[in-house]
Amino acid sequence: MTDEIRLTGLTIRGFHGVFDFEKRDGQDFVVDVVLRGDLSLPAATDDLADTIDYGTLADDLAGIVAGEPYDLIEALAGALADRCLASCAEVEVTVRKPQAPIAHAFTDVAVTVRRTRAHTRTRAATQAPAQIPAGGMLSPRWRAVIALGANLGDALATLQDAAHALDLHPRIDVVAGSPVYVTVPVGGIDQPDFHNAAVIVDTTLPPHQLLAVCQGIEVGAGRTREVRWGPRTLDLDVVHVRTSLDAGNVPGTEAGDVPGTEAEDMPGPDPSAAEVRLDDHVLTLPHPRAGERAFVLAPWADLQADALVDTPRGPEPIATALALSEDAEGVRRTDAVVWTADHGGPASASEGDGG
Numbered sequence: 001m002t003d004e005i006r007l008t009g010l011t012i013r014g015f016h017g018v019f020d021f022e023k024r025d026g027q028d029f030v031v032d033v034v035l036r037g038d039l040s041l042p043a044a045t046d047d048l049a050d051t052i053d054y055g056t057l058a059d060d061l062a063g064i065v066a067g068e069p070y071d072l073i074e075a076l077a078g079a080l081a082d083r084c085l086a087s088c089a090e091v092e093v094t095v096r097k098p099q100a101p102i103a104h105a106f107t108d109v110a111v112t113v114r115r116t117r118a119h120t121r122t123r124a125a126t127q128a129p130a131q132i133p134a135g136g137m138l139s140p141r142w143r144a145v146i147a148l149g150a151n152l153g154d155a156l157a158t159l160q161d162a163a164h165a166l167d168l169h170p171r172i173d174v175v176a177g178s179p180v181y182v183t184v185p186v187g188g189i190d191q192p193d194f195h196n197a198a199v200i201v202d203t204t205l206p207p208h209q210l211l212a213v214c215q216g217i218e219v220g221a222g223r224t225r226e227v228r229w230g231p232r233t234l235d236l237d238v239v240h241v242r243t244s245l246d247a248g249n250v251p252g253t254e255a256g257d258v259p260g261t262e263a264e265d266m267p268g269p270d271p272s273a274a275e276v277r278l279d280d281h282v283l284t285l286p287h288p289r290a291g292e293r294a295f296v297l298a299p300w301a302d303l304q305a306d307a308l309v310d311t312p313r314g315p316e317p318i319a320t321a322l323a324l325s326e327d328a329e330g331v332r333r334t335d336a337v338v339w340t341a342d343h344g345g346p347a348s349a350s351e352g353d354g355g
């Protein structure tokens with residue numbers, strides 16, 4: 001049996017429509033979403049962290065409706081569905097346009113799209129998503145390194161699904177994905193080996209919203225996490241974020257220069273980019289323990305071999321930090337990758353020794 005979260009009647013002014021006056025003057029759009037999944041965990045724990053926060057979801061959906069104008073409400077509904085699929089595996093989105101320019105008395109006009117993650121993965125393999133405006137994302141302002149880990153269930157598939165879910169988000173592009181590593185658990189808890197990987201994303205979401213999306217994906221993967229540093233179906237950590245200096249002030253962040261951090265064949269840094277440093281009760285950047293953990297550094301180094309990372313000894317080249325990390329001997333690269341650009345998903349589902 002499938003459980004549902006319904007959010008209905010979300011009414012936001014947007015600028016979607018085929019006609020110039022619609023894009024100029026705007027009108028109200030009314031959104032209903034039904035997210036399907038298993039809610040037995042939050043029903044048992046009574047903990048907001050175990051479910052999809054409908055407040056955050058509503059904020060994100062409102063941002064999409066108020067944002068980039070589409071010609072068609074079908075395209076808007078598709079973008080909203082992609083955002084929902086970051087948090088759940090199956091969604092139904094209805095977009096209503098009660099003030100649509102129709103030259104007759106009418107009650108309402110609406111489209112409904114139904115999507116599953118599996119459906120969007122097939123679509124990504126064959127065509128560019130219709131709902132992304134031509135030219136890709138609007139001026140990405142942040143480039144982030146996200147570390148992925150899992151050691152319950154089908155960990156490899158979970159990591160690959162999570163990378164795919166990130167890329168589905170209308171305001172996140174995955175630009176590179178690392179090989180997947182099998183790693184010994186760090187932290188003194190007796191538990192199964194982990195699978196770990198890293199992705200680089202470009203996003204127009206500020207860091208706190210990016211973290212919220214990551215936490216939504218964790219929930220969508222049925223996260224269980226009873227013990228600190230204990231077993232989990234999925235863990236996504238925002239490890240490192242850079243922003244363009246021309247992106248304007250980012251409230252609560254402090255930007256400091258960091259020398260070049262990317263390998264030649266990987267997405268290079270914007271020369272005017274700066275590292276985001278912040279520390280509040282929700283988010284610390286860079287991630288305070290990343291520089292000591294081979295299970296983060298090894299896949300990150302595959303993507304950005306020239307990165308400088310914070311360690312307890314001070315800033316160090318990532319290769320040095322990796323060599324000096326206590327779990328350096330405990331990470332083994334496999335042949336599997338977490339994500340590739342060509343297919344909108346993993347290149348290989350196989351797993352073996354990669355050396």
Ligand SMILES: Nc1ncnc2c1ncn2[C@@H]1O[C@H](COP(=O)(O)OP(=O)(O)OP(=O)(O)O)[C@@H](O)[C@H]1O
Pocket residue numbers: 211225228229230235236237238239281282283284285286287288289
């Ligand atoms: N850079 C960050 N990335 C992810 N979570 C962060 C970050 N900085 C602070 N946090 C906070 O840490 C909290 C706990 O995160 P999580 O449960 O993933 O920790 P953990 O994986 O058990 O331990 P660790 O943080 O050592 O990896 C989150 O709710 C989040 O608010």
Ligand SMILES: Nc1nc2c(c(=O)[nH]1)N=C(CO)CN2
Pocket residue numbers: 148149150183184185186187194195196229230235295
């Ligand atoms: N090998 C490994 N060990 C861990 C991991 C992890 O992802 N991989 N995550 C932890 C908490 O984030 C604690 N320990």
